[in-house]
Amino acid sequence: MTNTYGFGRILISIGVAMCLRIAPLPFHLDIYNPDWVLMVLIYWSIGFPERVGIFHAWSFGLLTDVLTGRLLGQYALAYSLVIYICLKLHKRLRHFPLLQQELFIFACLLLSQLLLFLIKNLQHPAQLHGDFWWPVLSGTLCWPFVYLTLRFVRLSKPVN
């Protein structure tokens, strides 16, 4: 029972999230593809705050930067800030009902997207249109799915 026990599960779930992130969706559904990686990171940081820390979020953010071809550090910054908030509030968040959790997730995704928007605007201003914000909403709607799936993954074999 070392500190890294159960980390394989976390890695695999994040790998799946990264695959979903770049999966091509039919019927122009791409603009609604939410930030799966961030949602999975939020779940694990609330569930295992002692295992998924800010540096993990930062590293996976850097990988997401490479994955989606952004400037390096963009997602790393957004993810580490969001996970910081989750770690600070994790004791309270665990007792939230699902609906209240959704509100929190909405705020988190919005914060992350806002940071990305600001960084993007520094590069070349006024290039994005309204579709940029859809993933925040779709991510919020997908949260119960992520939550229940990962809960199943977590409880399928007792961790401690």
Add this chain to the structure above:
Amino acid sequence: MPQGLPSYPKRPPNRLISRTTTIKLLFATGPSINTRLLVAVIASVALLVTEQRGGQRLDFLRAGLSLLIEPLKHLVDMPSAMVTQTTESMSSYTVLKKDNERLREEQLIQQTRLLKLEALEKENIRLRALLENSFKLGEQVLIAELLSIKMAPYEHILVVNKGTRFGVHPQQPVLDANGVVGQVFRALPLSSEIMLITDPNHAIPVQVNRNGLLTIAVGSGELNRLLLPFLPSNADIRPGDLLITSGLGGTFPQGYPVATVDEFTTQPNKAFASITATPTAKLDRNRELMIVWSKTMPVPLINKSDAPEPTPSATEQHHD
């Protein structure tokens, strides 16, 4: 023993506890969460600034990290690759035979055209030599296969399976059988990212094939449309005109088809006309693309084998 001696050895160091204990730690070890956030934020901002300013300086880091996620790209691509493979292997004998015949015919026609082209090329070189003009000739291509991945929804960037290991480098032109597709935007070790000509951030110098009118075609963000925003209302351009690469700017080789003009509307209140064009390349339907190396060395005007004893005027040209 003197009483004032510190009692270090009696208390085991904290680190030892954290390594051997099996209970959950009540107090986190290491730097506090605020310090960690500060470090993470500073590191990300440093990366952002370095890449924004320095351009290529962080390419080694990106290349290294891309090796970690390369399997994911292939994993995502697998379903569509399998579909193509199965449809290919399931096609019947008659279909294959028909395909084979058609391709053979096409090959014959292309081959005869090429014969003529070679003669034309030689003639062109001779004429250029008369005009004392240098001539760029010849390109080398590499066929790359598309990975069906969507990196960012509002950008027209494709990923192909050939990277720096094959010598691909940024700003290389990418073509398909019908025309210009785009250019290599970023080359990673095992894959590279290609920006299509229809990306809103992309512009390509073109020329009207009919009369040589030069302009720039800008991506519109839609897969079947380019914009020509820099032509005045009285420009000599009509619907149906073929736009080819002009070779200016040095990225794209000269003379490849880019798009056909489909709409020309004058705007009475503006200085420039609104012109749209459709790309000739099948941007959303091709799985195979060609990455092009254009030979940057101009062909010498007079071949050494042709003229073993160059005249004084010819040697002067070589020195120019």
